Every structure is written in C-alpha cells, then in structure tokens.
Amino acid sequence: MIIETIKQKFYNSFKELDLEAPLMDEIEIEHPKHKEYGDYSCNIALKKAKSYKTKPLKLAKDIASTLDKDNFFAKVEAIKPGFINIYISKKELRDILLTIHETGEDFGRNTQSENSQKVLLEFVSANPTGPLNVVNARAAAFGDSLAKIMNFLGHEVQTEYYINDAGNQIDILIESVEVELNRLAEMPVKEVEGGYKNQYIREVADEILEEEHQSIFRTSEANKEKKIRKYALDGILKRQKESLLDFNVFFDNWISEQALRDKGSVEDVLSYLAETDYIYEKDDAMWVSTSKFGDDKDRVIMKGDGTTTYLIPDLAYHISKYKRGFNQLIDILGPDHHGHTKKLQAGMKILGYDIDILNFIILQQVNFIIGDKKVKMSKREGNIFTLDQLIDEVGTDASRFFFLMRKSNSPLDFDIELAKKQSSENPVYYVQYAHARINSLEKKVSKEGIKFKNFKPEYLKRLRYEEEWNLIRKLMKFPELLVHISATQSVHLLTSYLIGLASTYHTFYQKRRVVNKRYKELSLARLYLCKATQIVLANGLRLLGISAPKEM
RNA sequence: GCGCCAGUAGCUCAGCCGGAUAGAGCAACGGCCUUCUAAGCCGUAGGCCAGAGGUUCGAAUCCUCUCUGGCGUACCA
Numbered sequence: 001m002i003i004e005t006i007k008q009k010f011y012n013s014f015k016e017l018d019l020e021a022p023l024m025d026e027i028e029i030e031h032p033k034h035k036e037y038g039d040y041s042c043n044i045a046l047k048k049a050k051s052y053k054t055k056p057l058k059l060a061k062d063i064a065s066t067l068d069k070d071n072f073f074a075k076v077e078a079i080k081p082g083f084i085n086i087y088i089s090k091k092e093l094r095d096i097l098l099t100i101h102e103t104g105e106d107f108g109r110n111t112q113s114e115n116s117q118k119v120l121l122e123f124v125s126a127n128p129t130g131p132l133n134v135v136n137a138r139a140a141a142f143g144d145s146l147a148k149i150m151n152f153l154g155h156e157v158q159t160e161y162y163i164n165d166a167g168n169q170i171d172i173l174i175e176s177v178e179v180e181l182n183r184l185a186e187m188p189v190k191e192v193e194g195g196y197k198n199q200y201i202r203e204v205a206d207e208i209l210e211e212e213h214q215s216i217f218r219t220s221e222a223n224k225e226k227k228i229r230k231y232a233l234d235g236i237l238k239r240q241k242e243s244l245l246d247f248n249v250f251f252d253n254w255i256s257e258q259a260l261r262d263k264g265s266v267e268d269v270l271s272y273l274a275e276t277d278y279i280y281e282k283d284d285a286m287w288v289s290t291s292k293f294g295d296d297k298d299r300v301i302m303k304g305d306g307t308t309t310y311l312i313p314d315l316a317y318h319i320s321k322y323k324r325g326f327n328q329l330i331d332i333l334g335p336d337h338h339g340h341t342k343k344l345q346a347g348m349k350i351l352g353y354d355i356d357i358l359n360f361i362i363l364q365q366v367n368f369i370i371g372d373k374k375v376k377m378s379k380r381e382g383n384i385f386t387l388d389q390l391i392d393e394v395g396t397d398a399s400r401f402f403f404l405m406r407k408s409n410s411p412l413d414f415d416i417e418l419a420k421k422q423s424s425e426n427p428v429y430y431v432q433y434a435h436a437r438i439n440s441l442e443k444k445v446s447k448e449g450i451k452f453k454n455f456k457p458e459y460l461k462r463l464r465y466e467e468e469w470n471l472i473r474k475l476m477k478f479p480e481l482l483v484h485i486s487a488t489q490s491v492h493l494l495t496s497y498l499i500g501l502a503s504t505y506h507t508f509y510q511k512r513r514v515v516n517k518r519y520k521e522l523s524l525a526r527l528y529l530c531k532a533t534q535i536v537l538a539n540g541l542r543l544l545g546i547s548a549p550k551e552m
Numbered sequence: 553g554c555g556c557c558a559g560u561a562g563c564u565c566a567g568c569c570g571g572a573u574a575g576a577g578c579a580a581c582g583g584c585c586u587u588c589u590a591a592g593c594c595g596u597a598g599g600c601c602a603g604a605g606g607u608u609c610g611a612a613u614c615c616u617c618u619c620u621g622g623c624g625u626a627c628c629a
Binding site: 046047168283284286287302309342364405406409429430445516 | 555556557558564565566567570571572574578587609610622623624625626627628629
C-alpha cells in the first residue's frame, strides 16, 4: 500500500538525519484537503520538533530534502508552519494501474496474517414472529457489508443470526397462530391479548390446515401446540431467510436460543452467578449487582415466580460466543436496544470475561420520506415497512446503497422517491452508470479495430492530462480506505468514495475522448485506465453487496 | 432525573484519535449533445461548524457548562 511505503520512507529519513526515529504510529500520512498541498501530507515535523529541540519548519525542510531525492516521489516539499507535502511520481502512478489489472478483483485485498483477527459479527437477530422490517434491513445491509470488508482485509469474520425462538413472545406467537387457525377452520375464536396479526401468521395457519387438515383439531392439546410451534417457527424463519437472500445477505451461523436452553445453559449461568459475590435476594426476587460494574442499577435475574429474566439467556448466549475463541465480538443492535448493553457488559464482567473484546454498534432509527413527510418507522406505532415491501418497491441495490450512505450512529432518512429515480440525482445509478459506461467503451474499441490485447505498459506514458492523473490518484486510495473502514467500522465511507470515484471518472470521460483510431496507443492507454476504474468500482460495489451492471 | 446519539450551506449529510483556504450531493441560477451511453459534464451562488467558556503554536474536531431534537432508562424480549 502506498501509504505504508511512504511511512517507511519517513522513518528511514530520520535515520538518515541521525535523529532518533519516532514510532511508526506517530508518523501520520494524511490526505490534504487541497490538492495544492500534494497527494499526501505529513505533520510529523510539527509534532516532533519540540522533542528534537528544533523549529518545525527546519525539521520539515531536513526531512523533505532527504525524501526529495527519492524517485518514488515527484516532489517532497516543506511548507510554512512545518507541513511536508508529498507528490507521488508519475511512474508510480502508472504502476498502480498495472497493479490494479494484475490483482483484479483482489485489488484492495489484504492478506496480512499478523494483524488478522477472528471476529464474530452478530446482527438482525429478530424475533421469529413476523416479517423482517426496514430497521432489520438497515442492520442486515450494514452487517453484511462490514463482514465482507473485514474478510477482504484478511480478518476471519463469521456472521451470526441469533434466533429468539424461546420465551414469552414465542408463546404469544403460538397462541396467535392458533387463533388464526381456528378462524380459518371457522371454529370459535378467542383473541390473544397483544397477539401477532401479520401476514406470516395467516400464511402459517394456512399451511397447517393444508398439510394437517382437520386432524390438527383432533389430536391432544399438547400435541397440537407442539405441531403449531414447529410450523410457526420453521415457517416464519424460512420466510425471513428468503427475504435476506433476496437482499443479498448471508449468515454463516444461525443460533437458536431454544437449542442453547435445551443444553442447560440457562441453569449453567445461574450456577456460575451463584458462585460469585454479586447476587442477592430482595423483594422476593434474585438480583445481580451489575451497578458495581458500570450499569445504572442492579438487575433482577429471577423473578418471584421462579422464571428468569432475559438477561440470563443473553448471558448464556454471550458465553457461547466467548467459548468459540474470537478476538473480537461485535453486536450490531437497533436503537431500542442500547439500554441493554451496560447490563450485558456488567454481567459478563461478573462472570469473569474480558469485556474489552465485546463491542456494540448501535444503528440509529430509520425514517422514511414519503412525499415531503417524514415517517418514523416504529413497530409500536404499527407503521413499519417490511423488508420485502422495500425490495419490491425500491430494489435491493438502491436500498442497500441508501442504508449505507449514513454513518451507523446517525438517524437515517430514506427518501423512497429518490431511491426509485433513475437519474443522476440518485447516487446508486450514478455509480452504476459509470461502471456500465466503461463496458460500452470496450465494445466501441473493438468496433474501431483496436485490440486490447495489443496493450503495452509503455503506452501509459501517453497519459499526461490532469483528469487522467486525478483518476489514478483516486484509484490509488482504495486500499487504504478499506483499511480505515475496517478499523473504524465506518462502512458509509465506501459509498461516498464510490460516488467520488464515479464523479472523477465522469469528469475524465467528458473531457478526454478514449477511443480514437488515429491514436491507437493513447486509446489503449486510456482504455486501460478506464478498465482499472471499472475494477475498483466493481470491487467497491461487491463489498456493498450491490450489483455492477454492464448495461443500463 | 440519569444515560446514549445527534445539532456543520435552503435540504440530506461527510469531515471529529487537533493541523494549512470547513467539503459533497440534492434543490436554485447560467451554460454544454452532427463524435465513445446527457442515467453525463462545466460554471455561479450559498457558512459566526447550536451557544458560552477552557486546553494549545493551532479547535468543527479535545474538556466543561447551557440550549434544542431523537432514543433508552421493566420482576418485556
């Protein structure tokens, strides 16, 4: 990676100047805001001048003069307060295009084994009580893309969906299906308080009647309940999985809460806790002193009636995560669950686990812009869109892109009309269009009798316009961007990078004609540049789970 | 009350482990198609980075306080 190479060269420069070299991490190579300040810049002289008992500008000049001799750079110069501005040589820029073509879909991939982490990424994890909704969809898009990016950078990421198929809500689900079943069979119906009434309930009831006919009503009450439970859980989960597949989202693991409970893990947690000094009885219930470990207050773990609260199975689930030997556990949660993180962390700490590796990403809420009105998506208010509706209405590509345009901890306003528009206002089409445009160039070239296989690297010397260099500079930054995204989990930077890359490309395309049979070498050089751009666009889109169309 | 997140251009937002002139995209206004996809390009305009203090050579960025909005704060999951 370019940025690493530059860092190393700075490090060496200190040696050459007989100065004690700073730590590698202290050398920050940044992207200046203005292009008059170079391709990259460095503020090490400002930061370190004091410790060398010299003036920043003097130090900057010394460093710059050693680096300026290096052919890797076109120019390295020290400026006013003590910045060092770096310009990459034309040869290096041309070589980047060769690298992109050589590595192809692996351009940007990092196989750094030494920093590789084993990561568990859990997301969506909805109750199997109905269709997935748009809040789940934001989590699905974010988690899936983050996993793809981290994997691409050499981490070993597993994605996981935790199925909450046990507990209160499931009992209500079973009753709701039974009500629906009775209604379908025209039998007496007793409504369930707080029961579920979504489309999946009706479909499952339908399915049961179709498969079992009247026999379901003749069997014992216990057997009937067992059957309904199986149909309901399997049926709804199957539908949720289908929606996720339509949304291009894949999970490595599906973990069932019921299965964990069947293994006795809830009892295990209770006995582990009993061995600590942090549980006590009060008001007929059993409490754990999470407040001693950063929680706002202590929590009940066992209610007066002898049943446990949700904290216990959740601790059990997280213990199972720890036992699988990950270096990092990431829970991606919805906005309504952030109150849950402190008690979970406190609980894990009490059980003796290292909570530094347990991280949470809270996705903020989703609002839909319909017409010119903002509609808050809320399950409670019953105005929530399902994921399937979103896919039908807007499509997977546009939806995923829109979900990933904002940083995770900002609320997201989703403009449906804009997402559906097929014009430059819509950033998804803007990016995909750049990719498609390049494809049509290839056709054009062969029509003109220019053969791409005749390309030779020395033709790249024909590139000499600013629009061409700008495009290469943009391409060059793709790998280091991915490193930054992976480290900071800021997936949204990839969407804005792609918009920027598309824009840089469109500018080049408008200004510099690619195909011209009178200048075959130039045509091939530019085509080579275009195809490098196409590779990077495709790689970026693929990491976002979005298609890269060849024609539009 | 307490906690978390946010407050940057008319709108939606980047930038936030401090750096040099605060950036995009929409919307507005004015241009560009007899030549590779105009689903495109170019230009103009638009800002006391919510407010007040502090830290420093230097603050949108870090600290404190205030104001505004969202969410959370269960013996629900």
